[in-house]
Amino acid sequence: MQEEWINKAKKYIADTYVRFPIVVTRGEGCWVWDMHGRRYLDFLSGIAVCNLGHANKNVVEALAYQAARLGHISNLFYMEPQIRAAELLVENSFGDKVFFCNSGAEANEAAIKLARRYSWKNHGEGRFEIIAMENSFHGRTMATMSATGQEKFKVGFPPLLEGFSFVPFNDLEAIERAITPKTCAIMLELIQSEGGVYVADPQYVQKLRKITREKDILLILDEVQTGMGRTGKFFGYEQYGIEPDVISLAKALGNGFPVGAIIAKDQVMAAFEPGTHASTFGGNPLAASAIIATVDTLLSEGVLKNCETIGTYLLNELTKKRKRFPFITDVRGKGLLLGIETTIPTDGIVREFLSEGVIVAASKGNVFRLLPPLIIGKEEVDIFLEIAERIFERQKA
């Protein structure tokens, strides 16, 4: 039965994804079920999206209520849920204002446009260059692909958008050398998750903040994946004791409902005047109600604390395993965004986990990622560790 559906998918859906060979029909908390009723422990969370787990009651109820009341009306009107969602994000971040959109790429697109326009308004023509990081990932639209520091995503698509240069991650001198009078922004992820789980160094980020402030270069943090509690704080930048100029959000912002946003200070967001940027769906009542329920739940039910505690436990246990299994060359990350680097191809490991009933994510190189829901309990982590032990044992043989 599952096979038939998979064949149908191949017949009718553009072939842009390498998919797990299962049809998932239901999810609850940290577990999902395929159409044969087989249960899987989800250490992927729909790619760091379902941070509150599947079918979170608060999000489900908020969406059902709002869908029956007012689903969409457009940004030609004021909407109560959108206003409340914006207030919630501003009151819990460095920022003053929010722009809503629908995805991570769109959020980064907005951040890129905002940076250019801010610079144009405050520093005049020609100051439009953005320094991004090698090995970064910012999305698949033309601009965000151009901003992405991995060649494999760009093959066959040039000419790319001009105005991006790339420097090695965590290398302050490289940035200092790359800054020119045309630089308007620096854009980076605090953890390069798609790039292989590389964590930004605190000193690096703090010095970067200092340099960018001095030159009025905007510091854009792509928090699409590190935001919404993934690292154990509500936003990743809170780990670094700095305030950025712009952050982009998406993924877990609606716990599965497709939403995106950027947050900035008044002075920066002021560059977006009426008519300069827009999104038909952005922050519509349904999306906004998902954001409100997600943020409220993340901040009120001990979810962040759990992420920190469980993340530390998992990292420690994996570090112990690393010592016993020489093919594991590194274990790194923060909160529940963890990467395991090995000497063997990741595809095989991911498949073995799936056959043992656990979903893990591949990353760049020989790195696979653990991105479980932030509500995960110790029992579920122990189930994972037991299965991981079995799989690791087999690699040794």
Ligand SMILES: *Cc1c(COP(=O)(O)O)cnc(C)c1O
């Ligand atoms: C997933 C991701 C994006 C792209 O988000 P989409 O919603 O797929 O467009 C951008 N940046 C980072 C860091 C991401 O993890």
